[in-house]
Amino acid sequence: MSTPAGATTRPLAVAGARGRWLRGSGVWLLAALVVALLPVVIRTPVAVPVMNQMGIAIVFALSYNMLLGQGGMLSFGHAVYFGLGGFIAAHALNHAGQGTLWLPLPLVPLVGGLGGLLFAALFGSFSTGRSGTVFAMISLGIAELMAASSLIFNEFFGGEEGITANRTKAPLLLGLEFTTDRQVYYLIAFWALVTTALMYAFSRTPVGRMANAVRDNPERAEFVGYSARWVRYVTFCASGFFAGIAGGLFAANYEILTAENMGLNASGSVLLMTYIGGIGYFLGPVLGAIVFTFLQSMLSDYTDVWLLYLGIVFLATVLFVPMGLTGIVVMHGAVWRARRLGRLVLPYLATAAALAVAALGVVGLVEMIHVLVSAPVSRGTRRLFWVLVNVRTVTPWVAFAAIAVAGVLALRWTMPRAGAAFAEASRPGDAR
Amino acid sequence: MFELVVFSLLNGLVFGLLLFMLSSGLTLIFGMMGVLNFAHAGFYMLGAYLVFTVTQHAGFVPALVVVPVLVGLLGAVVERQGLRRVHRFGHVAELIFTFGVAILVTEIVQFVWGRPAKRVEIPAFLDFPLFQLFNASFPAYKAFMLVVSVGMFVFLFAILTRTRAGLIIQASLTHPGMVAMLGHNVPRVFMVVFGIGCALAGLAGVIAGPVLGTFPGMAQVLGSIVFVVVVIGGLGSLSGALVASILIGVVQTVAVALDVSIGSALAAAGVVLDPTGFLHELTSVTVAQIAPILPYILLVVVLIVRPTGLFGTRET
Numbered sequence A: 001m002s003t004p005a006g007a008t009t010r011p012l013a014v015a016g017a018r019g020r021w022l023r024g025s026g027v028w029l030l031a032a033l034v035v036a037l038l039p040v041v042i043r044t045p046v047a048v049p050v051m052n053q054m055g056i057a058i059v060f061a062l063s064y065n066m067l068l069g070q071g072g073m074l075s076f077g078h079a080v081y082f083g084l085g086g087f088i089a090a091h092a093l094n095h096a097g098q099g100t101l102w103l104p105l106p107l108v109p110l111v112g113g114l115g116g117l118l119f120a121a122l123f124g125s126f127s128t129g130r131s132g133t134v135f136a137m138i139s140l141g142i143a144e145l146m147a148a149s150s151l152i153f154n155e156f157f158g159g160e161e162g163i164t165a166n167r168t169k170a171p172l173l174l175g176l177e178f179t180t181d182r183q184v185y186y187l188i189a190f191w192a193l194v195t196t197a198l199m200y201a202f203s204r205t206p207v208g209r210m211a212n213a214v215r216d217n218p219e220r221a222e223f224v225g226y227s228a229r230w231v232r233y234v235t236f237c238a239s240g241f242f243a244g245i246a247g248g249l250f251a252a253n254y255e256i257l258t259a260e261n262m263g264l265n266a267s268g269s270v271l272l273m274t275y276i277g278g279i280g281y282f283l284g285p286v287l288g289a290i291v292f293t294f295l296q297s298m299l300s301d302y303t304d305v306w307l308l309y310l311g312i313v314f315l316a317t318v319l320f321v322p323m324g325l326t327g328i329v330v331m332h333g334a335v336w337r338a339r340r341l342g343r344l345v346l347p348y349l350a351t352a353a354a355l356a357v358a359a360l361g362v363v364g365l366v367e368m369i370h371v372l373v374s375a376p377v378s379r380g381t382r383r384l385f386w387v388l389v390n391v392r393t394v395t396p397w398v399a400f401a402a403i404a405v406a407g408v409l410a411l412r413w414t415m416p417r418a419g420a421a422f423a424e425a426s427r428p429g430d431a432r
Numbered sequence B: 001m002f003e004l005v006v007f008s009l010l011n012g013l014v015f016g017l018l019l020f021m022l023s024s025g026l027t028l029i030f031g032m033m034g035v036l037n038f039a040h041a042g043f044y045m046l047g048a049y050l051v052f053t054v055t056q057h058a059g060f061v062p063a064l065v066v067v068p069v070l071v072g073l074l075g076a077v078v079e080r081q082g083l084r085r086v087h088r089f090g091h092v093a094e095l096i097f098t099f100g101v102a103i104l105v106t107e108i109v110q111f112v113w114g115r116p117a118k119r120v121e122i123p124a125f126l127d128f129p130l131f132q133l134f135n136a137s138f139p140a141y142k143a144f145m146l147v148v149s150v151g152m153f154v155f156l157f158a159i160l161t162r163t164r165a166g167l168i169i170q171a172s173l174t175h176p177g178m179v180a181m182l183g184h185n186v187p188r189v190f191m192v193v194f195g196i197g198c199a200l201a202g203l204a205g206v207i208a209g210p211v212l213g214t215f216p217g218m219a220q221v222l223g224s225i226v227f228v229v230v231v232i233g234g235l236g237s238l239s240g241a242l243v244a245s246i247l248i249g250v251v252q253t254v255a256v257a258l259d260v261s262i263g264s265a266l267a268a269a270g271v272v273l274d275p276t277g278f279l280h281e282l283t284s285v286t287v288a289q290i291a292p293i294l295p296y297i298l299l300v301v302v303l304i305v306r307p308t309g310l311f312g313t314r315e316t
Helices: A011-023 A025-041 A047-071 A079-098 A105-127 A132-152 A181-204 A206-216 A218-224 A228-254 A264-277 A284-302 A306-320 A324-331 A333-337 A342-374 A394-425 B002-033 B040-058 B060-089 B091-113 B140-162 B164-174 B176-181 B186-212 B218-233 B238-257 B262-268 B278-283 B287-305
Strands: A381-384 A387-390 B129-133 B136-139
Touching: A025 A047, A025 A181, A047 A181, A047 A206, A047 A228, A047 A264, A047 A284, A079 A105, A079 A132, A079 A228, A079 A264, A105 A132, A105 A181, A105 A228, A132 A264, A132 B091, A132 B218, A132 B287, A181 A206, A181 A228, A206 A218, A206 A228, A218 A228, A264 A284, A264 A306, A264 A324, A264 B091, A284 A306, A284 A324, A306 A342, A306 B060, A306 B091, A324 A333, A342 A394, A342 B091, B002 B040, B002 B140, B002 B164, B002 B186, B002 B218, B002 B238, B040 B060, B040 B091, B040 B186, B040 B218, B060 B091, B060 B186, B091 B218, B136 B140, B140 B164, B140 B186, B140 B238, B164 B176, B164 B186, B176 B186, B186 B218, B218 B238, B218 B287, B238 B287
Parallel strands: none
Antiparallel strands: A381 A387, B129 B136
């Protein structure tokens, strides 16, 4: 393609050669072992619900990247398939609870997946004709359509309250019970591993490879003899299926679904996490989902304006690291293989320190403004970074502004040096 | 009935022209850079909130002038510092960037002005009924909105077709390479157009804030509809945007006023459905209830049948 439209997504083709290690069974067994041991090692009580959330987000983000990263289709309505799958799974769970349907909980995500597949097959039939802006607009239109429909069809969507389910009433499979978060964790972990492996396998099938070709140059793909539309449609359906599984897991974990789960904000978050993780790499969305969920659950404990920070991080990613977090990691592969990673430690530490100082200053200022704007006039103190600050005095403002300026100045000094150190270390040859 | 029709049409026209104020900037920006600006409605919201602040300090009339300029400058900065950087990564990256800006604007607005809705008063000198028709009055402020929208359209049209600057802008739309060869700074033209587009969005925010409400969700409410308008009218087509704006404006206001459903129509024809079945839920939905989804149904249909939109010449 002469236009740079595929530029951001191109690394996947390169990653194909490098990502070969994902083919070995050893990596997957190791991943399964780590996932199985995680709740045993991390013993804080809040960890398990957060990890459950992460598992669901991982499946959802990976399914999203099938569209965006592998198929080049930017969707603003992927949560539709997540949500519809979830609603169908919740209804199925309720039927299972009433005994009208034999459906043990471990199979509920599959029902969600089939629901997602059904609607993806329906909506995909007319939206995958084109990619690019037209596809993005249709996906947005469908998302709005579903958001508005959820207010109309109360029977299915449950109106404002949503649909609630009870997972403990479902019949047992092999005597497996799911009453605690920890038990559900293993269910989610199982499905997350299985779907990740399946989605990886999909990316290696001829249709998965053709999806990359259609993304980069639909015209040439057609000349090779493949229908670009059909390839996109198959990718879209598969993606909807896995999004539906994520929705089913959501229904099993939270036992409630509301229209919010398939709204524009949910679709936006999955775009955010996938992009921050790196759309050019298979494991990018996994990293993105983990980081995003972690930030979401941690930051929201400390500050009301965490979405503002998240927005800033997202924009910074788009502007400065379009290859995402995974891209940064992969970039250092060559340096690591040349055994020169040690040379980067000092410049990187300096940059990280400068970044931390700048962030400290900026966050301090933002939080003070927030207190000034939102707190009643009588109250003006807030604990910021272990210091009690009164925002109605001048000193903290000067202090945080000074810290911010110092951090930014330091960054301007350290950033070029870190860049130069990286360029020096990644230069081929001269391996000692 | 006649009264209903007249007022629905008038309100639809006001709303449609408001939509046009947003969609004209959006479609110009698209025509020029090939990118749909997701943050466009964000600038509209910013305009509405700035009016709230400026009105408190200086009054409505200064705000009418100052706010669009401020929003336009901000838009130019966003183009210069952000959009131009991501341009080399392709259209998808640009779309994602403007999406990020949209999120950030919403968050900043909530951060600065808080979550609760703000009340922007209709200025006193415009707060009177303009005329009476069948016991219903038409407020002067709506007429004012109408005048501003039409004035803006005439102004924009005159600049684009009658001035040298407009000539360069039009040429940059279709032949950017040639215009650059002739010694014009095309990136700067883009920046100016982006700024003007945002200023128009800001102006729309100024005049819509007092009637449509000023709250953090206002960008999302109108933003998606503006997209619909631009896509239906044909991406990059100014006249298409005008027609589609008025079409959507009228369709939505008329549909809201219609309290009939398939069920009621069937009942009038003598068919009564089982009130517990799913079919009943489906048919008892009134036209007023589906008014919010009508534009999206229209959008999906247009995109399937005619991907270029009504007046457009290209797809993406």
